[in-house]
Amino acid sequence: MLALTLGAAPAAAHSPSGVLDQVALPAGFQPEGIAIGGKPYAYFGSRVDGDIYRVDLRTGAGKVLSEGPGTQSLGLKIDDRGRLFVAGGGGGDARVIDLRSGAVLKSYVLQTVPAFINDVTLTGGAAWYTDSRNPVLFKLPLGKRGALPAAAVPIPLTGDLVYTTGNNANGIAPTPDGRALIVVQSNTGQLFRTTYDGVTTEIDLGLTEAGEPENVLNGDGLWLRGRDLYVVQNRLNTVTKLRLNRDGSQATVVSRTTSPAFDVPTTIAEYGKRFWLPNARFTTPAEPTTTYNAVSIPIP
DSSP: OEEEEOOOOOTTOBOTTSSBSEEEEOTTOOEEEEEEOSSSEEEEEETTTOOEEEEETTTOOEEEEEOOOSSOOOOEEEOTTSEEEEEOBTTOEEEEEETTTOOEEEEEEOOSSSOOEEEEEEETTEEEEEESSSSEEEEEEOOGGGOOOSSOEEEEOEESOOOOSSOOEEEEEEOTTSSSEEEEETTTTEEEEEOTTOEEEEOBOOBOTTSOBOOOTTEEEEEEETTEEEEEEGGGTEEEEEEEOTTSSBEEEEEEEEOTTOSSBOOOEEETTEEEEEBOOTTSOOOTTOOEEEEEEEOO
16 A cells, blocks of 8 residues: 655646646635536535535636525536536535526425435436435436436435444445445445445455554545545545445555645545545634635546
C-alpha cells in the first residue's frame, strides 16, 4: 500500500491541465457536495440553505445557479440530460435541478421521520439516495427518455450492514459491472456491496500490515473510475484508492493520498485528469465569515 502526500498550491495556481488548483467558495457557504459534468463547471451544494453554486474551473468565477429551499444540499450527481440530482440532508428530501436554468424540475419528500439524506448516485435507470439515519435507500426510477417519477421508492437495507450511533450509510457508487451498488458506512469504515433490492454484503478489504482488517473510517464521498474506487475519508484528510474485482465483492487498498490543502474534504469529482474536493472544514467553527474553498489533486 502506497502513501502519498501532495504539496499545497497557491489559490490561483494553474495545473498542467489548464484549470485551477483551487477555487474560492462564498464565505459562510459550508460546502459538502460536488458534481462536474462534461464542461469545466463545478457545482457545489450548501449545508446552510441548500444553494447550488457554480464555478468555472478555468477562471474561478462563480455564481449561485439555484437558490436553495432553506434546507441542506449534500451529495450531488449530474446525468447526461443536464440535470443535477441533489440529496437534501436533514430536510429528508431530494431535488432535481435543470443546470441550464437553475429551475427545480421536481422535489421529493423521502422521509417524514428524522433523516439525513446524504448522498446520491446514478445508474442506467435510476437515482439512488442514502439515508445516514435510517437503514433504507431511496430509488428514483427513471422512465422513458429519463422521465422523472412521481415519487421515490424506499428500498429497506438488509444483510450485513447494521446501523449504529452516528453517520451510517453515506457515499454510494455503482459496482464496476453495474449490477449492484457500493455503500460506505462512515462510522465503522466498512464498505458494502448492495443489490438493487437492498441486500448488503460486506466487501472484503483485506488486512493491514499489522494484520488488522482494513477500513475506510470516516468514509464520505465515493468515486468509481474503471475498477478503482476512491473513498474520501473526511476527518482523516485522506483519499484512499482501492482496486475492486468486477462485481465489487472484494477490494484491495492501493494507496492513501493526503495533502496540506485538505481541510476535511467530503466529496469528490473528476475533471481534467484531476480530482476536485470541497473542503467542508467540519473542525472549524462555522460563521457567516468563515472562508471555504475546493481544491484539486492529480488522480492517484
